[in-house]
Amino acid sequence: MSRQVREVNVIPLTKIKQEKLSEDEDEDTVSCKACSKTFVSETALQNHARIEHIDRYLLGEDLCVKQYVKTKRKYSVQEQEAMKRRTEELISSMEPTNLMSLASNDVSYIIIKSDGQPEIKRFKKEKIERDKPVRDMRQVKKDKEVQAISGPFECLQPSTRAPSGLCHQMFLSCCQYSAHWRDEHTRRRKGLRCQVCEKPLAHTLEPYVCQVCGIGFDNAKDLSFHSQTSHIKLKPFECTVCHKRFTQQAGVNQHMRMHTGDRPFTCSFCSKTFTQKSGLDQHLRIHTKIKPYRCVICSKAFCQSVHLQQHMRTHTNVAPFQCGICQKRFKQSSHLNYHLKYHNLNMTDEQKQRYEELMMMMGKPQVKADQVSYGLMNGVSDNQ
DNA sequence: CTGGGGAGGGGGCCC
DNA sequence: AGGGCCCCCTCCCCA
Numbered sequence: 345m346s347r348q349v350r351e352v353n354v355i356p357l358t359k360i361k362q363e364k365l366s367e368d369e370d371e372d373t374v375s376c377k378a379c380s381k382t383f384v385s386e387t388a389l390q391n392h393a394r395i396e397h398i399d400r401y402l403l404g405e406d407l408c409v410k411q412y413v414k415t416k417r418k419y420s421v422q423e424q425e426a427m428k429r430r431t432e433e434l435i436s437s438m439e440p441t442n443l444m445s446l447a448s449n450d451v452s453y454i455i456i457k458s459d460g461q462p463e464i465k466r467f468k469k470e471k472i473e474r475d476k477p478v479r480d481m482r483q484v485k486k487d488k489e490v491q492a493i494s495g496p497f498e499c500l501q502p503s504t505r506a507p508s509g510l511c512h513q514m515f516l517s518c519c520q521y522s523a524h525w526r527d528e529h530t531r532r533r534k535g536l537r538c539q540v541c542e543k544p545l546a547h548t549l550e551p552y553v554c555q556v557c558g559i560g561f562d563n564a565k566d567l568s569f570h571s572q573t574s575h576i577k578l579k580p581f582e583c584t585v586c587h588k589r590f591t592q593q594a595g596v597n598q599h600m601r602m603h604t605g606d607r608p609f610t611c612s613f614c615s616k617t618f619t620q621k622s623g624l625d626q627h628l629r630i631h632t633k634i635k636p637y638r639c640v641i642c643s644k645a646f647c648q649s650v651h652l653q654q655h656m657r658t659h660t661n662v663a664p665f666q667c668g669i670c671q672k673r674f675k676q677s678s679h680l681n682y683h684l685k686y687h688n689l690n691m692t693d694e695q696k697q698r699y700e701e702l703m704m705m706m707g708k709p710q711v712k713a714d715q716v717s718y719g720l721m722n723g724v725s726d727n728q
Numbered sequence: 729c730t731g732g733g734g735a736g737g738g739g740g741c742c743c
Numbered sequence: 744a745g746g747g748c749c750c751c752c753t754c755c756c757c758a
Binding site for chain 3: 597598621622625649
Binding site: 591619623647648657676 | 729730731732733734735736737738739740
């Protein structure tokens with residue numbers, strides 16, 4: 345069975361230009377306390393502040409040099425003093441960790457918001473041309489395009505190593521950020537997809553690589569087990585009650601609680617019980633309001649990873665769930681299911697037959713098209 | 729139709 | 744090998 349290739353669409357250049365260049369009316373900006381220049385993100389602002397103001401201040405350079413070019417006049421001593429004062433206020437207002445973790449000399453990714461200057465517009469135009477993605481006409485969708493999200497991405501995961509308690513490491517690509525997140529902030533060291541673009545993350549260099557899916561392993565035994573369980577679909581462990589098969593014995597043991605009704609994990613807040621500890625932990629976050637999954641684009645936090653994944657698609661427009669009948673795409677499986685329910689009512693006999701064929705291909709129960717709906721997840725290979 | 733939230737359950741991985 | 748932790752996915756529901 346060959347791995348399905350994810351369709352990744354690119355945003356047309358015309359659309360990128362329009363969005364990047366017509367942001368004057370956009371209110372979602374942050375402005376520099378020293379020079380009032382506006383930026384689309386806190387990170388871009390911090391980088392600007394560091395390079396244009398803080399470094400100059402610390403090196404004893406003239407803080408108004410950019411203003412001379414802009415206004416074509418020499419600034420007075422009072423104005424220079426005012427700029428120095430604003431810079432000192434800026435420095436004192438920043439968290440020490442922010443000062444320490446700001447990006448270094450690479451300013452290529454600074455996102456300049458807008459200040460009407462021709463050179464700034466030219467800079468933006470050049471940046472757009474530089475960042476112009478390679479277009480593949482086969483991948484371009486007609487309706488909603490997958491957004492090309494550009495960095496930098498700042499990791500705000502809790503970290504015991506950082507003095508502030510937060511990681512604060514910066515990454516230029518979303519995949520670099522996600523690989524860091526996986527390796528440093530989860531117990532996983534392989535697999536998983538990028539949190540933003542959902543592409544499979546690169547694996548660390550391992551000698552034994554699965555020829556089907558590309559996952560690497562440290563030894564032949566692990567690769568063999570992976571091949572048997574993931575691609576040959578061999579599940580050696582069976583539930584004695586319902587004969588459902590599992591890849592590991594631990595899976596059977598866990599599954600058995602479904603039959604025995606054993607729910608050993610009880611919520612201390614509301615007495616609700618769960619078959620798995622992870623279910624209880626997930627539930628407890630409702631009471632404790634702890635939201636460990638934070639969006640790297642807008643910092644909104646969620647209590648379940650899947651909620652972050654759903655939310656991220658509002659930024660990226662990734663829509664992995666495709667209707668097998670009309671090819672329309674959805675960002676959530678349940679949206680496709682909802683769509684199919686009402687789609688089914690108006691299906692022709694030919695479409696119903698096609699639908700049932702698709703269900704059989706997917707290994708779903710053979711049901712009549714107008715009775716039940718199932719989601720078809722095209723492009724994303726979850727069930728390998 | 730879309731975004732967000734709660735729950736059940738499978739499986740990867742570490743000890 | 745088995746237990747436990749944790750991540751991911753599906754499904755359902757609501758606004």
